[in-house]
Amino acid sequence: MSKILLITSSPRGTESLSTRFATEIANGIRMQSGGSLTVRDLVANPAPHITQDYIKGRVMAPDARTAEETKAVEDAMELVDELRVADVIVLGSGMMNFAPSSQLKAWIDNITWPGVTFSYGTGVPQGLLTGKKVYLVTASGGVFSEGVYAPFDFQTNYLLHVLGFIGLTDVELIRIEGTVQGPDAAKAAIASTGAAVQALLAKVA
Template sequence: MSSILLITSSPRGSASHSTRVATELALKLQAKKPGAKITTRDLANNPLPHIDADYATGIYTPAESRSTQQQSVVGVSDALVDELLAADAIVIATGLINFNISSTLKAWIDHIARAGKTFSYGADGPKGLVTGKKVYLVIASGGVYSSGPAASFDHATPYLKATLGFLGMTDVEVIRIEGVAMGPEAEEKAVTSALNLTGNLALAA
């Protein structure tokens, strides 16, 4: 059975364009593969703990020697890694917040970037261990950052592509919902264009 991991992170709830488009894409991917399961991780409504001293020490401590708190925080990370590795396709949604991803999404990345689990170091340097996945990035922004004078302010897209690539996920599609703060007409056009693109990507999957 195919598995689709849907990661949403917008604090805007039902008003979130990134969540709407990402959810639509996940459903279309599921429809393309009957029996596919969608696992949803809503990071806004169920935020993950930011990594702390217990996490930083716990991941390098043998399981049988971890304190109760270390077991708890490392257990969260282990579950997220397992969830990621089980997925065939990953749909990640975020708004562009202060030119980067949401802090809740950054916490997820901090938990799933695990030496020995999702990447390793060898004689030839780092090697990503999360391979064979198709990743879709759904990024919403009030302005236009794909080109033009503001393009250099988009730190979210290159960061996500670089980090995911480091972990072995190099097959990445980007869906932008941009210019949504430039008036109702621009907002509607941006959302409609992104939703149309989800259909094309699902057909190609």
Template sequence: MSSILLLTSSPRAESASTSIATELAERIKGQSAGSVIVHRDLAANPLPHIDDLFTAAIRKPAEERTAQEAAAVKTSDELVDELLAADTVVIGTGLINFNIYSSLKTWIDNVARAGRTFKYTESGPVGLATGKKVYVVLASGGVYSQGPAVAMNHAVPYLKSVLGFLGIADLEVIYVEGLAFGAEAAEKAISAAKARAEELAVAA
């Protein structure tokens, strides 16, 4: 049985990134009997930002944490467990101010844990969340995969860097872009993204 972790982060009710990411996760699930989807809607159920109590707690062994510290790190532990258990991760996000939604960034802050998803060694940091495939559905009003605005796309380089740091290097990006260029352009962008998602799901 495989586990698919679906992370959606758009606050928009009619979100292209959410709908296509969800559809992709369902299609991948259909490729393997017994597969399950664990869905975190990071916009509808925002995660707590890390704070002093959290950073103190994660530096201690679990048995040495106070009740307050244990409570502060409980959600993070659950998120890390979900990530480590997943064979596939599907992420839906919009490009906002040239990067990912803050709700998704908070998820990353909660799962980037020394000793759990990465470790430090004499030769440098080593990712521990290995053996996973990640699909990122990235929606944007403009075009950022190519052309003059590509340098302003900080979302994809950031996700590749931070997930790679955790040991996840196998990443595919599905762009849903040009959504602000009128109804016809948006329809074409969504159709192309859905077709690409279907191709990737069949190959999964």
């Protein structure tokens, strides 16, 4: 049975397509595998923005930390532990000003942790969270996978990079895009993504 971690990060609530399709994928995999599902909603339950307490505390011995440093490190380790125990990670991200939301960026800043999720021990970066399957669902109003706006996609390319940096290299990407180009375009984009998700789940089965 798979342990599935669903991470959502869009502030758009019920209107969020990244949340909608990421949730559909996670629930579909859970139903097929009989596994467990943990949900991390980074809007309802946000990761703290990193502070000096976290930056200092994570490199100190536990008994040398202040109470504030201990709390910051424990909060970050809770997020890391969710990743460590997961077999499957489904991550939903809606583009905000060409990039991931600040909620998702705060989560990334907490879990990108030297000696914990990556290492330079061999002289080159080595991701430590290996052997996991990731489904990355990105949403954007415009079309960024190709064309004139492709150079402005600082969401998908960044997420693929940082996931790979910490060892999450087996990533399947699902894009929802072009939803602000009129009602017909939005309807077509949603239908296309829905079909892609169903094909993905059929393959998982």
